[in-house]
Amino acid sequence: MKRTWLRYTLGGALFAGLLMPVGASASGLQVAPTTLSLKASQNADGLWLINTGDNVVHAQVRVYHWTQNDQGDQLIGSRGLVISPPMLQLAAGDRQLIRVIRTGAPPNGTGAVEDAYRLAIDELPIDVEGKQGLQFVLHYSVPIFIEPVGATAPPQLQWNLLRHGEQVMLRVSNHGGSHAQLAALSYIDTNGHRTDINPGLLGYVLPGATMQWMLKPPAAAFAAGGILEAMINGEKAAQDLSLADRSR
Incomplete structure (x- = not known):
């Protein structure tokens, strides 16, 4: 064989x-x-x-x-x-x-x-x-x-949730001087309902870059607005996010 x-x-x-x-x-x-x-x-x-x-x-x-x-x-x-x-x-x-x-x-x-x-x-x-x-x-x-010579600026992230039909795309831009590792994402809507998005590693956003990921939960899970929780470089962070009607 x-x-x-x-x-x-x-x-x-x-x-x-x-x-x-x-x-x-x-x-x-x-x-x-x-x-x-x-x-x-x-x-x-x-x-x-x-x-x-x-x-x-x-x-x-x-x-x-x-x-x-x-x-x-x-x-x-x-x-x-x-x-x-x-x-x-x-x-x-x-x-x-x-x-x-x-x-x-x-x-x-x-x-x-x-x-x-x-x-x-x-x-x-x-x-x-x-x-x-x-x-x-x-x-x-x-x-x-x-790392660069001198002090390294931490990641500075801009987050967007963008609707694509019945799906949602997460777009993250990094305006800081160092990378952001994104992991353990979940979304808590205004009614307190938690939706797990990605339990493990989602990916990295390098300095000056924008990355985007299509999320598995349907758009309805994000419709009410809420808070995105994530581990960023191993530390827990939260971000208020509402669903936009279209990409920009």
């Missing part, structure tokens, strides 16, 4: 569980920490790749400069960070430190804001003798932030 490889993607710092079908097996590849921030005075930092499984793991690490525009997240291959080692093999129970080295100067000058990268960590499929069925190989996308 030929073995089938499936990739499972883990993005950001909050991960969902994986439900395995019968006959499937998963990798033991783990990453810690799941995000890094380099201060302007730091030239390097590191993260650990850990093999908690019973078989050898092969992995590849690549660097992408991360920006956002009207089309969403944009990743472009970059030499702004150097990774050592970029290829590795981990025996069962082993771990390996991955060095993340900044090659250029940090953001500087009037109005300088945080810069952003992502590390793509891909498990490489291998054939294990005697094993058949499905094999899940993992892909991690790890955010790396480079």
Whole structure:
């Protein structure tokens, strides 16, 4: 029986569980920490790749400069960070430190804001003798932030709920100097009814960017107006929001 490889993607710092079908097996590849921030005075930092499984793991690490525009997240291959080692093999129970080295100067000058990268960590499929069925190989996308010289301005967010027929889009603009990680969103209307929007990680809004997400609850859940609650960079926040009739 030929073995089938499936990739499972883990993005950001909050991960969902994986439900395995019968006959499937998963990798033991783990990453810690799941995000890094380099201060302007730091030239390097590191993260650990850990093999908690019973078989050898092969992995590849690549660097992408991360920006956002009207089309969403944009990743472009970059030499702004150097990774050592970029290829590795981990025996069962082993771990390996991955060095993340900044090659250029940090953001500087009037109005300088945080810069952003992502590390793509891909498990490489291998054939294990005697094993058949499905094999899940993992892909991690790890955010790396480079702080500017001087004080870093916190995120300053502008929120909008926009109606699209029977659906609602959440649009968030960041006018601050550092990223905002959005998670654990819920909406409490003026009658006190709570609607869970997204229990885990929704996404990031980088400095100077606007991001938008189509929400699962119907427009009726937001019709009365209310308060949006969210975790922003790990801290609870609340925002009064009413539903607009159309995008703008």
